Amino acid sequence: MVHRIIDWSLRNRFIVLFLSLGLFAIGxxxxxxxxxxxxxxxxxxxxxxxxxxxxxxxxLIEDQVTYPLVTNLQGLPNIKYxxxxxxxxxxxxxxxxxxxxxxxxxxxxxxxxxxxxxGSLPDGVRPxxxxxxxxxxxxxxxxxxxxxxxxxEQRALQDWYxxxxxxxxxxxxxxxxxxxxxxxxxxxxxPNKLIYYKLRINDVINxxxxxxxxxxxxxxEASDIGYIIKTNGYLQSREELEKMAIxxxxxxxxxxxxxxxVQMTGESRLGIFDQDGEGERVGGIVVMRxxxxxxxxxxxxxxxxxxxxxGLPEGVHFDIIYDxxxxxxxxxxxxxxxxxxxMIVVSLIVIVFLFHWRSALSIIIQIPITIALxxxxxxxxxxxxxxxxxxxxxxxxxxxxxxGIIMSENAYKHLAERYAEKTGAxxxxxxx
Numbered sequence: 001m002v003h004r005i006i007d008w009s010l011r012n013r014f015i016v017l018f019l020s021l022g023l024f025a026i027g028x029x030x031x032x033x034x035x036x037x038x039x040x041x042x043x044x045x046x047x048x049x050x051x052x053x054x055x056x057x058x059x060l061i062e063d064q065v066t067y068p069l070v071t072n073l074q075g076l077p078n079i080k081y082x083x084x085x086x087x088x089x090x091x092x093x094x095x096x097x098x099x100x101x102x103x104x105x106x107x108x109x110x111x112x113x114x115x116x117x118x119g120s121l122p123d124g125v126r127p128x129x130x131x132x133x134x135x136x137x138x139x140x141x142x143x144x145x146x147x148x149x150x151x152x153e154q155r156a157l158q159d160w161y162x163x164x165x166x167x168x169x170x171x172x173x174x175x176x177x178x179x180x181x182x183x184x185x186x187x188x189x190x191p192n193k194l195i196y197y198k199l200r201i202n203d204v205i206n207x208x209x210x211x212x213x214x215x216x217x218x219x220x221e222a223s224d225i226g227y228i229i230k231t232n233g234y235l236q237s238r239e240e241l242e243k244m245a246i247x248x249x250x251x252x253x254x255x256x257x258x259x260x261x262v263q264m265t266g267e268s269r270l271g272i273f274d275q276d277g278e279g280e281r282v283g284g285i286v287v288m289r290x291x292x293x294x295x296x297x298x299x300x301x302x303x304x305x306x307x308x309x310x311g312l313p314e315g316v317h318f319d320i321i322y323d324x325x326x327x328x329x330x331x332x333x334x335x336x337x338x339x340x341x342x343m344i345v346v347s348l349i350v351i352v353f354l355f356h357w358r359s360a361l362s363i364i365i366q367i368p369i370t371i372a373l374x375x376x377x378x379x380x381x382x383x384x385x386x387x388x389x390x391x392x393x394x395x396x397x398x399x400x401x402x403x404g405i406i407m408s409e410n411a412y413k414h415l416a417e418r419y420a421e422k423t424g425a426x427x428x429x430x431x432x
Contacts, residue, residue, distance in 0.1 A: 020365075020369055023369065023372065023373060023376070024368065024369050024372050026372070026376055027369070027371070027372020027373055027374075027375050027376050028372055030372070030375040030376045030378070030379045031372065031375045033379060034375050034378055034379055034384065034385050035291065035292065035293040035294070035384040035385070036293060036294065036295050036328055036331075036332070036384065036385040036386070037136075037293075037294040037295070037324070037328060037384055037385070037386045038294070038324055038327035038328045038331055038386060038387055039136045039324075039386060039387065040136075040386040040387070040388045040389075041134050041135075041136050041384070041386075043134045043135035043136065044080075044096050044099075045096065045097045045098065045099050045101055045103060045106065046094050046095060046096050046097070047094075047095045047097070047103070047106050047107050047110045047129060047130070048092065048093070048094055048095075048129065048130030048131075049069060049073070049092070049093040049094075049095065049110065049114070049127050049128070049129060049130070050090070050091070050092055050093075050127065050128050050129070050130055051065050051066075051069070051090070051091040051093075051121075051125060051126070051127040051128070052089060052090055052091075052125075053065060053089060053090075053091070053122065053124075053125050054089040055089060056088075056089055057088065058086045058087050058088055059086075061086040061087070061088075061089070061090070061091050062086040062091075064121070064122055065086070065091045065121060065122070065125060065127075066084045066085075066086045066091045066093065068117065068120050068121065069084075069091070069093055069114075069117060069121075069127060070082050070084050070093060072113060072116075072117050072120075073093065073095055073110065073113055075113075076095065076097075076109050076110065076113060077109065078097055078098045078101045078106075079095065079096070079097055079098075080096045080097060080098060081096050082094070082095050082096065083096070091127075093127075095110055103132060103290050104132070107129060107132065110129065111129065114127055131173040131174035131287050132173050132289055132290055133173040133174065133287040133288055133289055133290065134288075134290060137173065137287045137288040137289070138285050138286070138287060138288075138322075138324075139286055139287075139288045139294050139297055139298050139301075139324040139325075140285075140286040140298050140301055140302075140320065140322060140323055140324060140325075141283065141284075141285050141286075141320070141321050141322035142283050142284060142286075142305070142318050142319060142320050142321065143179070143273075143275055143281040143282065143283035143318075143319045143321060144157065144158060144162070144281070144282050144283060144316060144317075144318065144319070145316065145317050145318070145319045146282075146313070146315065146316040147315065148313075148314075148315050148316075149313070149316065151179070151180040151181050151266075151280055151282060152180060152181040152182075152183050152266055154179075154180050154282035155177070155179065155180030155181055155182055155183075155282050156183060157282075157312070157313075157316070158177050158180070158282050158283065158284060159177055159182070161308075161311070161312075162175075162284065162308060163175045163177060163284060165304065165307075165308050166284070166286065166301060166304055166305075166308070168304075169297070169300050169301050169304050170297075170300060171288055171289055171292035171293070171296065171297035171300065172286055172287070172288065172289070172297065172301065173287045173288060173289040174287040175284045175285070175286060175287070176284060176285040176287060177282075177283075177284050178273050178282070178283060178284065178285065179272070179273035179280060179281050179282040179283055180266075180280070180282035181265075181266025181267065181269070182266060182267040183264060183265075183266060184264075184265065184266070184267055185235070185238060185241055185262055185263075185264060186262070186263050186264075186265045187204070187208070187241070187256060187260060187261075187262050188260045188261055188262075188263065189201065189204060189259055189260040190259060190260050193258065193259040193260070194259055197247065197249060197254050197258070197259060198249075199246065199247055199254070199259065203246060203247060204246050204256070204259070207244065207245070207246035207247070208241070208244065208246070208256075211233060211235075211244050211245075212233065212234060212235050213233050213234070214230070214231060214232055214233050214234055238262050238263070238264060241256060241262045242255065242256050242257040242261070242262050243255055243256070243257065244256050246259075275319075275321065281319075283319075283321075286298075286301050291384075293384075294324050294325070294328060295324075295325055295328045295329075298323060298324055298325035298328075299325060302320070302323075302325075305318050331386075331387050331390050332390075334390070334394070335390050335393065335394050338394045338397065339367060339368070339371070339397065342367065342397050342398070342401060343364050343367060346360065346363050346364060346367075346401050346404075346405070347360045347363075347364060349405070353409075356408075356412060359408040359411075359412060362404070362408060363401065363404035363405060363408055366400055366401075366404050367397060367400060367401070370396075370397075370400050371393060371397075374393055374396075
């Protein structure tokens with residue numbers, strides 16, 4: 001069979017040449033379309049369910065949140081197993097599906113099941129899905145260099161401007177903010193004054209919650225003019241919160257300022273983010289979606305940062321502290337240099353030992369064509385390129401070159417023997 005293929009190829013050299021050129025062109029197109037990353041994604045096909053119930057102990061979270069969710073999510077189709085982790089105020093559930101299941105189909109099944117479980121959970125507890133990214137989806141980390149702004153202002157800039165703008169980039173699943181202070185109004189109550197006015201802490205909470213609201217009225221017409229009535233009750237400042245009435249005593253209102261004071265402060269933190277020992281920083285983590293091209297996503301995010309920088313306050317700019325794109329580019333450059341080096345070495349070896357430039361050319365041509373064919377197979381099986389696969393291709397080049405050298409040397413040897421036989425036969429006939 002092999003001899004027939006070789007014989008047909010030798011008799012139809014132009015057809016083989018055109019087929020090789022066509023496959024090479026398809027391979028070049030596959031190289032450009034193949035998703036490339038630096039780190040191979042070995043994570044499982046999972047959906048993360050996150051539930052927050054702040055102020056509760058891990059055991060209470062386990063009994064009233066984690067256990068009901070796990071027992072009900074285990075009945076989903078095409079599921080392998082469910083893992084869970086309960087901690088102070090938070091519950092994490094990892095639903096692992098079969099590897100051949102589409103991730104967005106799996107997320108829909110989990111959402112359908114969660115919609116039927118909210119009644120069995122405590123009041124105010126709402127489970128949410130994690131981002132549709134993998135464990136190696138953190139493709140870019142950045143911080144805001146803003147020496148003229150405090151940490152609270154930097155975090156507000158990150159949460160209300162930068163984050164929303166970067167989330168619109170194609171392939172980005174989430175922008176996770178870190179560092180700084182999340183601003184909030186904090187009401188500090190004097191317990192002695194609560195007792196004096198015969199109030200409870202729940203009375204203060206309910207009064208603030210009820211007054212910080214906006215309700216609609218109705219539309220009515222008078223003199224052929226339509227009027228819309230509504231109430232604007234949202235709090236706009238710390239002073240409005242202090243003047244809010246939470247009860248009355250002998251016909252006089254009891255205000256928040258009568259039982260305590262209000263201050264603008266930051267939410268409680270469990271840690272800080274320090275960069276290079278120069279102080280705290282505020283920034284974000286870009287999380288990539290499943291199956292996206294990491295190189296394209298990082299490049300698109302950096303281009304978007306250039307646009308966002310035009311709207312930042314004066315003196316504020318981005319500082320990229322981790323960029324997956326640089327590692328990807330180094331991997332691509334490495335295999336390019338390997339290809340060039342091996343082509344040069346092979347050419348020299350063949351020319352030195354065989355003194356035949358056409359044999360060297362035939363071996364060199366095999367390298368790019370074989371690599372192009374490998375990317376066609378990678379796309380066919382939906383496999384992305386990474387450090388491992390590119391390294392494997394670079395190592396396989398040696399095998400390709402070895403086979404080419406052996407075949408060329410063998411062909412050269414047989415041609416030389418045939419030429420010697422033919423020359424010897426001719427000389428014998430001339431003597432006769």
